[in-house]
Amino acid sequence: MKPAAFEYRRPTTIAAALDDLALDAGARVLAGGQSLVPLLNLRLATPSVLVDINRVAGLDEIAERDGRVHIGATARQAVVLSSDLVRTRVPLVAAALARVAHPQVRARGTVVGNLCHHDPASEMPAVALALDAEFAVVAPDGSPSSVPAADFFLDSFAVAVPAGGLVTGVSFPVAPPGTGAGFYEIARKAKDFALIAAAAQLTVAAGTVTEARVAVTGLGHRPLRMTAAEQSLTGGPSTAEAVRDAARLARGEVLAAVNTRSPAAYRSRVLPVVVCRALTSALAQLEPTP
Amino acid sequence: MTVPEPTAGPTAARPKYVGGAVKRREDPRLLLGRGRYVADINLAGTVYMAIVRSPHAHARITSIDTSRAVAAAGVLAVLTWADIKDEAGPLPCIDRYTDSLPVLQTALADGVVRYVGEPVVALVASTEYGAEDALSLIDVEYEPLPVVVDLDEATAGTTLLYPEHGTNVMTTIAQDVGDVAAAFAAADRVYEETFTIHRYVPMPMETRGVVAEVDPITERLTLTTSTQFPHLVRGFLSGVLGMPESRIRVVAPDVGGGFGAKCEFYCEEVLAPLFALRLRRPVKWIEDRRTSMVASSHAREQKHTVRVAVQDDGTITAVDAQSWTSNGAAYCTLATTPASISSAMLRGPYRIPHYRARAHCVVTNKTPLAVYRGAGHPQAVLVMERMVDTIAADLGRDRVELRLQNMLTPAELPSDRGTAIVLAGQVVYDTGDYGACLERAAEMIGLSGDWEAEQAAARAEGRYLGIGLASLVEETSIGPYESAVVRVDGAGKVTVLTGSSPHGQGHVTTFSQLVADELEIDIEDITVLYGDTDVVADGVGTFASRSAAIGGAAARKAAGVVKEKALGVAAHVLEIDVADLEWRNGAAHVRGVPARARTLGELASAATAWNAPLPGGMEFNLEATYQHQAGGIAFSHATHAAKVGVDVETGEVTVLDYVVVHDCGTVINPTIVEGQVHGGVAQGLGGTFMEELAYSPDGQPLPMTLQDYIMPTLGDMPWIRTDHMESPTPLNPYGMKGAGEGGATGAPGALVNALQDALAPFGVNLTSDGPWTPDKVLALIPEDPA
């Protein structure tokens, strides 16, 4: 486990980080290191320059602004998970994050780094897609842009960040009143990456579903939104039966190559089950506690 | 139970440590991160070894060009087979049968590579990173050869790993008991099945590592290595290098688990010394996890076919078995032991008077296979226990009752089973009450009259529950011997030296308990030393559940000799006949005159060179060396009972309850025994549901890291409930047997039987040990189970 030689930079401003990233085409951002360092050690990644953003001031925010919860690029998974703001305002983020890795890893790993890494078996991309997260991307020339989740995840381990640019944060819309969030995952062991997982959020007013958001990870090279299921629920009753019917509409191309440890036939078969279970637990949260 | 509080006063009876849940004395240091493992050892001037390994499963090496590496800055030396072939003999295999074909490993590949990961070129550079960089500067050309990874194909022998032998079957072990043909001819029913057991691996938390150093003045070589048996490593290295043992010191510092993977002698333990001898600098190598996947021994993979002869009344009269073990590319240190144990122990606790087994050791293009916690036992238990359940189901018999009917009773023990285990000897079951153990486990797991109703009711709600049992008898406490030294200093503090070098078992605690009880002293007054062949002159090691029973007995016996010596010294000091003295509470007392006494410290002091001379012929110093020889194999036994729930929509299996009732003779420390059971069950559970070292058809190992070799964590473990039974063995002076491996031995059988029980409504017949991952389980369940 000995990485190849690299140059190490630790800027304190975004402008300096961009300068460091411009040093070489092989430069790469280092956040919590929980995915990148193993790659370095295995020499599966051999960047020429590592730009450590952990000292860039102000990137660790967790704050609510304009109806969205913003999570900065250096906010640790553990801190995000234990944040009351996150738990109450974007409960789906907390529900999924609880299934990401072990406490030791979460103490160091970041939510943004996890999303930028975009392992196709990763839980959080499904949440980002389901909730229409927005990524704050800075181009190499310093110009900011906001990239919606639907455009952010390009392929396994590929996201829409230009070479030499970086992500400063991600934001999720605050859950409207009357919202329940549910996450269901099948993994090979506790806290492991997903074989398949579904993220669901239901907003209900007077027994009617006003908004349904469902996305699944583990099927292909990007998380998939379950639009048919969402449409079938929206405007209908918030009942277990409606959820079951909607889950049967869960569809998506299942690629064998994405996870050789989990046959495509298996993932196809359990897709409606995980969608149903995620939706069911979202629904359960809406029921008045006895 | 708590730590016995030694009571005050010279006459009060002293509570015993043995049998008490004494807290592990080694833990505070280890838990606070103060362990010292090989990787923590950094000697001044250390240089670093790296190894070019074969990317091919089978290929001829057509050329090796090391010139670019040799020219690189920081690279100090490069070795190929051509450079060392006159210095380094083949690596030993100590469990070869006389008719085994010689397929030994060499420290570097000799012309042909036979598995991915086989060492081809070794180099040393001044930094770890430089050594890693230099690997890409070695140019090796290969001409690929046909690859054989499948056991059946290898047995068929169309592709040969060693064409000179004309076969891939290197050893066939035979076990013949009674008249199998007659038993089958007379059988009412015959059951036949084929089982496959997959390849998984010990995977200790600490990978392997070595530091080799040559003292420039004395010319002695010190090899620090993460091993289970430093004394054997000293002998092996001496043999391979033709260097006298007196010039070799082997040190096993703290060792972070072994489970059999470090009960092997490896090429790095030869290569690092060769470099150290050349460079006169300390040479260090630490195995990466990725390397460890291919460079540390693999385990388990076997295929079994069994035929079982049964009478209508449920009596199992005969078993006719064949097995094939996928030994990998060559014989390693312990190569035939798994096949030998599986074939010798297949019948487990059952009478089965007629038995025949042929166990074939087959070479394949994979990493060499060796022992792993339980060695061949888990496979044998899985096969036998699945068959017993199959027979019970077919005969409509209760599975506990059918087992009891066929189990040896205490009255039938000792029982010569007519089989033998390589290195260990004849299989003669000594003591135990297998039936009582089974009944207790069945009761604890809830396998009473209500169980079937509970199971049916749960099924009606879509919950599929199952209970599985596995009863086992296992070989433990093998010899041939272990040595110990007990020494008392002038202050009465005791040093125990043991040749059985630990790697997590808690020897410091259990050996202290034994010696403290023998000398009737405080446990805190005892220091246990091990793991250095210069400190402990002789030893065998820690494997095969032998340390506490054999090494512990040696330590306690040595303490007993010290006690006799102390009484002799007391007789001299007190000017009294030794017959008038008794040993109590750490002191020699004059019988009937309790106040006239000398403590162990006083006596030790009196026996030193600078105090009053002892009478002629009496030995100075309270010290004794004792070699305890095992009088035969002691057999522990257990029944595991598992309760599982299967999610029939996703194939996920949850272990809801797990019970182990076991008997390892006299229990020294129940907490440590439970720890051994828990750890073993975790490994069996990992193998049954998660772990697999799979290969592609072209011989590429599929997992690379622990991200794709899935091992259980705390979050995956059930709460394990244990119960101890104690049937002391007459083979051991203190009745002790081994407890190290039973957990791993019983778990696969119990878990697979539980899964079978849960899925029985779907008409399944499980004939493999898994790993039963959710997709494989779901494939057994029809799409719409309603």
Ligand SMILES: Cc1cc2nc3c(=O)[nH]c(=O)nc-3n(C[C@H](O)[C@H](O)[C@H](O)COP(=O)(O)OP(=O)(O)OC[C@H]3O[C@@H](n4cnc5c(N)ncnc54)[C@H](O)[C@@H]3O)c2cc1C
């Ligand atoms: C034992 C273990 C178990 C794990 N289990 C899971 C699991 O169950 N599910 C799961 O999803 N993950 C899991 N992970 C991965 C973990 O979640 C990582 O923390 C996460 O994927 C990466 O976050 P990081 O901050 O550590 O990023 P780093 O490792 O530092 O970086 C990851 C990648 O993202 C890029 N990057 C990081 N930050 C930015 C940025 N601001 N802008 C642009 N690019 C950036 C880096 O260049 C790199 O390519 C596990 C990891 C370990 C070690």
